[in-house]
Amino acid sequence: MGSLLPNTRRSSLFAPLLSIILFCCLIGLTSASSSLEIRHEHHDEDVGPYEQNFTNDEEIDTVLKWHIGIQMFCWGLLFPLGMILGLVRSRFHAPLQALGCILTLLPGNFLGHHHGGRSFHSTAHSHFASYMWWYLVLQTGFGVFLKLHVMEGTRVRRAVVLAHGVVGKSFPVVGWVQMIFGGIAALGFCFGEHFGQCLAHFIMGSAFIGYAVILLIMLRLGAGWLARRKCSQEYIDSWVIMVWGIVNTFTEHDFFRKSNHWSHKDMQHVSLGVLWWAGGALGIFLGRHGKRNVVPGVIIAMTGYAMSAHAQSLEFSTTIHKLFGFSLMAAGSARVIEICFVLNDSPSPSPSSSTPTRAFQHLPPYLLVLSGLTFLSATEEQMQWVAGSGMDATTYANILFSGAFVIYLVAVALVEGYEWGARPQEEKEGDVERAEGGGGGRTIWGIPVPSVVGGMGLFPGAGRSLNGRERGEEMRQYESVAMEPTTTSGTRSSHSPPDSGFGEGRVRLDSMQEDGDRRVFDLGEEDEDEGDDKYWEEREAGRR
Incomplete structure (x- = not known):
């Protein structure tokens, strides 16, 4: 036992030392990135309202494509996966987040300021990036402070623990916003008179996708949380719908100014706001004491009907808006069927071997992701650009279907990764497979590993977990x-x-x-x- 003490002390000192080195490197890289932005002069030009934000008409070069790919990988997959590992207290949490910081700062940021081809004026993407570097520094600083184990039991440490958790769980949201800004900057949209319309499309589209992810989390992990509060999912949904409807009613047409002119879009949008707060109030009343109700699903379906009949200036745009409306109607109808006929007005049970998640329950969240992605991709400038490229509506719809599948795949994989890490399952499948001469009880993601692969030591046996x-x-x-x-x-x-x-x-x-x-x-x-x-x-x- 005495021979093990030196190794233990060295390992206990290694983690804080590595964290301090990483923190210092991160501050240095942030300062360097700021100087790079200063040298990259065309990112600082601000010419006011214009139709596009390009300084030239060249194509996006390979260097900039690598920048886009690396940043999408880091903020769309690597950082969210690191967040999941942090939630399940995995020892791989800190190394994975450190890898993400290195990738996003070194090749990601460097390539974004050393590309040729298309050049850009100052955009929300470039401004938000400068804040994100300090966001990373702040989170890394919190992690280093906690690893040093100083000020144990004090209010300062408890505050840092809370802040570290809040900032860490906001990584997917921050990454999503920056990726949206990046897409806008790359295509040169949403400037001048198009700003308001883009804002509405991107906020509402992201809200539908966020709602789908929340439904997925509540479906797989929220049963106990709702049961402890004696609350139904529809009760929470109805509150959000009602508040959003009130805001929408008084912002789509300026009621605080004397204006007698009402366009057909003003009438449609204000009437949708009234529909939401009126229906939301009914859903709140019916959802008391944990009772299930169909009002949120009905409101979503009615909103889809209104959007499917939303007239547009381009026939291509009208077709895509119909797809958006039909997706919403299908999502609302599927939600009603799930509550009334799949669950029989009962709460969603916690997934287990005896009560697995029903296959039909994945349909409403996916359709909401599809609806949100379609609305995100249906601004006036996007429709003009796609229609001018010669692409037909069917091809564009297939791209949206595929994108929705990818987004939902990432969301489901992250949620199931949390379930796998937080609640280890009995290795019944591994025992059966071992009895039949398989891989010694080794499994990966619930799939038995063949004995040839399992014998190579790539996967842990029945007595050990993946983290050792x-x-x-x-x-x-x-x-x-x-x-x-x-x-x-x-x-x-x-x-x-x-x-x-x-x-x-x-x-x-x-x-x-x-x-x-x-x-x-x-x-x-x-x-x-x-x-x-x-x-x-x-x-x-x-x-x-």
Whole structure:
């Protein structure tokens, strides 16, 4: 045991030292990026309202394409995955976030300021990028402070823990906004008189996609959170719809100025606002005490009908707006069917081996993603640009369908990654596969690994997890769960023996479920993981 102490001390000193070095490098890179922006003069030109933000008509060159690809990979996949690893207290959280910072600052930022081809004036994308570097520095500073383990038990440390959690969970939102700004800058849209219309399309489209992601999270992780608050998903949805409807009613046409002119768009948009706050109020009233209701789904379908009949100046634009309306109508109808016929007015159960997520329940979120992406891609300038390129509406629709699949795939993968990391499952599939001469109980993403691949040591065996921890202690908590038939209400089966231990196992599994979803819905991190086995031993001791 004594021979192990020096290695332990070296490993405990290595993480804070590496964090300090990374923090200093990050500050240096941020200062360098600021100087690069100063040298990259055409990014600082501001010529006021204009139809496009290009200083020349050249094509986007290869260097700029690499910049776009690297940044989309970092902010669309790498940082969100690092956020998930942080939520499940994985030891790979800090290395992955450090890799993301290095990629986004070195090749990503450098290529963005050393490209040829098309040049740009000052845009929201370039301005927001300067804030994002300090955003990364702030989050890295929080991480370094926590790794140094100073000021333990003080209010300052608790505040830093909370701030680190809030900033970390905002990474997907910040990355999405910057990617939207990047698309606008690359195509030269949304300037001059087009600014207001772009703002409406991008806000509403992003809101639909965000709503879809929230529905997915509540579907897979939010059952316990809603049950503890005796609240239904429709009750929350109705509040958001009502508040948004009130804002929309008084902003689409300026009621605070005397104006007798009402365009047909003013009438349509204001009437939609009235529909939302009136229907939202009804949904709030019907959704009291955790009751399910169909009002939010009906409002979404009605909004889709209105948008499908929204007249446009271009026939191409009219067709795409019809696709947007039809997608919304399908999403609202699917939501009503899910509540009334799939769930029979009952809350969505927590996914498990006995009550898996229904396949139909993935349809409403996907259709909402499709609706949001379609609305994002239907501004006047975009429609003129696509129609002028010779692309027909069917091809454009296929691109939107594919993009919606990719976005929903990333969202589902992240949510399931959190489930996999937060609640380890019994390796029943691995045991069966091992009995049949398979890969020794090795599985990856729930798929048995063949013995030839498993024998290479690329995947952990049945006794170890992917992060190297022994699973014996983690899996012992499942041993008290009796393998007896149960009812959906959680009561003992009529033919189960009195001493089957069913009640104790049920309480323990419920406790694990609550611990998992609380980490998703709480803003900050209530406890800290040192990155070693001590954290898991303390959790197991607490359960006993």
